[in-house]
Amino acid sequence: MKKIWMLAVLSLIFISLNGCGFQSAVIGSIFPDDTGAAGEEAADKDTPEDVTETVGEDSPAKQADIVPEGSIAESGTCGANVSWNLYEDGTLVISGEGAIDRNTFANGDVMVISDNSKITRLKIEDGITGIGIAAFMGCTSLTEAQLGNDIEYIDSHAFQGCTSMVQIWMPDTVTFIGAHVFDSCRSLENITLPSGISKIYEGTFLGCRLLKSIEIPDGITYIGNEAFERCEVLETVVIPEGVEVIGESAFEACYGLKSVEIPSSVTIIGEWAFYTADATFGEYNNLTDIYYRGSEEEWNKIICGFSCYEDSGIYGTEDDWNIYDEGVEIGQAEDLERELFYITRYGAPEIHYQQ
Numbered sequence: 001m002k003k004i005w006m007l008a009v010l011s012l013i014f015i016s017l018n019g020c021g022f023q024s025a026v027i028g029s030i031f032p033d034d035t036g037a038a039g040e041e042a043a044d045k046d047t048p049e050d051v052t053e054t055v056g057e058d059s060p061a062k063q064a065d066i067v068p069e070g071s072i073a074e075s076g077t078c079g080a081n082v083s084w085n086l087y088e089d090g091t092l093v094i095s096g097e098g099a100i101d102r103n104t105f106a107n108g109d110v111m112v113i114s115d116n117s118k119i120t121r122l123k124i125e126d127g128i129t130g131i132g133i134a135a136f137m138g139c140t141s142l143t144e145a146q147l148g149n150d151i152e153y154i155d156s157h158a159f160q161g162c163t164s165m166v167q168i169w170m171p172d173t174v175t176f177i178g179a180h181v182f183d184s185c186r187s188l189e190n191i192t193l194p195s196g197i198s199k200i201y202e203g204t205f206l207g208c209r210l211l212k213s214i215e216i217p218d219g220i221t222y223i224g225n226e227a228f229e230r231c232e233v234l235e236t237v238v239i240p241e242g243v244e245v246i247g248e249s250a251f252e253a254c255y256g257l258k259s260v261e262i263p264s265s266v267t268i269i270g271e272w273a274f275y276t277a278d279a280t281f282g283e284y285n286n287l288t289d290i291y292y293r294g295s296e297e298e299w300n301k302i303i304c305g306f307s308c309y310e311d312s313g314i315y316g317t318e319d320d321w322n323i324y325d326e327g328v329e330i331g332q333a334e335d336l337e338r339e340l341f342y343i344t345r346y347g348a349p350e351i352h353y354q355q
Helices: 002-019 039-046 336-341
Strands: 072-079 082-087 091-096 098-100 121-124 128-131 144-146 167-169 190-192 213-215 236-238 259-263 268-270 289-293 303-309 313-315 350-353
Touching (some): 072 098
Parallel strands (some): 190 213, 236 259
Antiparallel strands (some): 072 082
16 A cells, blocks of 8 residues: 555656656757667667757747836837837837848937836837847846848847846847857846748857757758857757857856757868866866767867857967968867867767768
8 A cells, every 4th residue: 555655646746847847958868869889788778868849838939028117218210210109018019111220229329218227128120121239238137029020131139138027039030149149148047049041150059058948940951160069058959950050168167068960061170069067066077978960070070179259260279280371171089089189088978880
């Protein structure tokens, strides 16, 4: 009887935990379905267990409409044909046609609002086509943002320093997200990138310390320097096929990172790209597994150890590397794993080849 009672209690605990939505902090999934020629046995050996899908009930993929409450407290313009209303509950609603001007809600000489700390929620209505440089930079009380269905671009630093922002909804009409757009959004937990973008620029998610999951869409070819640096709770990263460049320090200081999947399309990986050892806490390294969608021969041809700037070329040390025009042919490091991860002292990750 005691055994039956204990089993019943354990079952209730298990159901309760599942109901709370516990899941791994991941980007994508490791080696989904297509396990390659190695067969099911190899897949079971090399594929980590319990990798979950990224989009859960709290994911920004499920957009909730932001509705302001109370009367209008302040109003004005923030573009040639763009106006804004701040409601008593802190909701900022922007409407009109065209783009939001740069710096309009950031602290500075051109700020159009009396105090940007009053903004707690943001709704940009259809008709707005772009968000200017640093438009909402430093809006530290902003918790969530909903972008209209006509947004085409979000310029650099647009939401940098929005330290309270937990989530943002973006339409697939967005084709450009500039550098450092979500830099230091340290409360941001989940985000789904628009399917129309092709590059993740420098520092886009730098310092997003609570970022649990992000879905990198197909069509991405470039992940810039420091793009996900200090995303400290990410555990698994899946980089989709088609990505060619992973920039310097792209996933540096992602201390929770345990496994990474890299496609065979990657030709360049910048130095410190997956450096996760931390001297502050005794220099540990959680990154134990690299899953490469290619052969060992292809892996050894990857160019590594460079700073990869999309607009200014590839730079290295001429004493250590043979550099040719436009990076077409660059000599290899003596020790690929050492140069690539800089963590040999703390245990280099195991490389799993799919082919």
